[in-house]
Amino acid sequence: MNDASMKDVATRAGVSTATVSHVINNSCNVREETKDKVNRAIKELNYRVNPTARKLRNGHSKIIGFVVSNLAHYFYMELGNAIESVLNKNGYELFYINSNENPEKEKAQLEMCRLENFAGIIVVPVNNNWKDLEPIISNIPTVFIDRKPNSIDRDVVLTTNKQSGFDLTCKMIEKGAKNIAFIAPQHDDTMQLRVDGFKNAMKSNNLEYDPECIIFCNKRPKIYGELAEDNDWINILDYVINEKHVDCIISGNDLFAFGAISYFNKKDIEIQKDILFGTFDDTFWMNNLNTEIYSVAQNKKGMGEKAAKLLLDRLNNEDYEYDEYCIEASILTLNKE
Amino acid sequence: MNDASMKDVATRAGVSTATVSHVINNSCNVREETKDKVNRAIKELNYRVNPTARKLRNGHSKIIGFVVSNLAHYFYMELGNAIESVLNKNGYELFYINSNENPEKEKAQLEMCRLENFAGIIVVPVNNNWKDLEPIISNIPTVFIDRKPNSIDRDVVLTTNKQSGFDLTCKMIEKGAKNIAFIAPQHDDTMQLRVDGFKNAMKSNNLEYDPECIIFCNKRPKIYGELAEDNDWINILDYVINEKHVDCIISGNDLFAFGAISYFNKKDIEIQKDILFGTFDDTFWMNNLNTEIYSVAQNKKGMGEKAAKLLLDRLNNEDYEYDEYCIEASILTLNKE
DNA sequence: TTGTATGCGTTATCAT
């Protein structure tokens, strides 16, 4: 059985399709009596507006796309949850789309969002460079979250990266660290800020940092286990530990943190006894290590909600200037003895 | 600047829209020369077919929905990856949709999939009972994965649940377990099969099982940390450990496994020394516990690919009978000493 | 207050 159309409803209610449309959209004054007739017909036929037809006519839908560089990154799922709860309350549905660290895939997906007339998108970009991508999304209300492309004028929701880098480093120093390695994934704005915070904290505490212990890996693991078997990765850690003799390692994100823990386990290095460990992101799995570590807990709920609200504002044609919003993070001590 | 339409292409190429359509869809013989003209115009205008209009006209799109009971469940992300790789190769795009253990949300989302004319859907259902939901998806090619609703005739992809329950239990017994508690989440077909396997294994090994140590919790944690603070949960574990004095616990899935490990850590119970631990699902975080545990590794890649291929077959109007496909799992020893 | 008619961008039928 096919879905009922507006015409069916009109016929059944004994009115025209225009009237039905008016009832549905409140676009005209309609007599209560006819309104009732129409609503009854709608119920009886279990009629739903066909969003495809509406889209074709109106040029927009009630769908928001969440285009994420790596959905397997648990952090983004948590952002998504916060985003979704706000959007759902406002009548929008969220689709999660995985660009999987693949720029071409991302491009195709953004094009799709445009062609599908999504109401808006929230994006964790794969790369900084959006020269190619900017024209694709030029007509789509867009909010970037977690990472910010260069030279593109849009709303952005970030963490207080520099401050957190500073705070986490201070925490490690307070715990006794003197010779710290900072291991970061790709070298982008976000990571640079975190490293800047690290450097400042070292200076503020009158400690030297070894530039060779600030390492940008340019690795993009797609799943958590990936680094455990990666020789480059093992070499990097071997280097800072055995040759640089660091007493503390800070990881730039949680996939890297997982890799570091794998390494420690494999090499029988005991956290707290042999080395201190701190990381950006606090993800669930860190709470079941039976050793104390320190983490930057980004305010995922705050970030997600902010991004969703910004997008809603844009959808309602609020016209203030684009801006960058930094949501404050906090430093956690996990598995405290 | 607005997107170019077919009309624009037609004008530029000096032909009719019908011809353009024929070129795009290979629906008619078109002279090479005009074909070239059209293709050139398409390139010059950067024309893309408007999927909304096409959908309205044709009644279907190239989008597949992956409607998941809980996207934060890492297992489903991994299934999604496998599904996506197969579908992408065949020209389909996958949207992840989170029903978040909420039956009403799931219903609304399925309706949306229908109204949006998705080509097909792959579903991890929230509940077994699909009386309400069946009519909604009656026209949509659908494959169920991981869980199977009652009395609905569709393709289903599952794990060898009973066999795995048997194998895992045998492994635990081999490791010295005699008095085992099986702790399962909701009481559905899947869990029943796993428990059946457990019972069979006990019998085969001439061991008694205590029916009071087979516990169905009817809890649905939405995130991994949730159980750690849950008193009901703590009571259950207190009960089997302190009153029933079990020497081994088997967990029905990985969210519960995480809760169990949290409990062990909090109570200073040492796995291997004080108790043996086995679980269904092997998820990345289990590899960083520095103690040996045993897990049922479902073949996620195999399951996802099978589901995707089944759906593709249905989309191509293959008309064999609906069936249940059980993909074999294996037993892993994690963090072997 | 309600109805008629048109167009959104496609595709498919039927002419030419």
Place this chain on the structure above:
DNA sequence: ATGATAACGCATACAA
């Protein structure tokens, strides 16, 4: 081989 045209379901300008 190509073109004119209707139809998909809806929303709106305008007429009644």
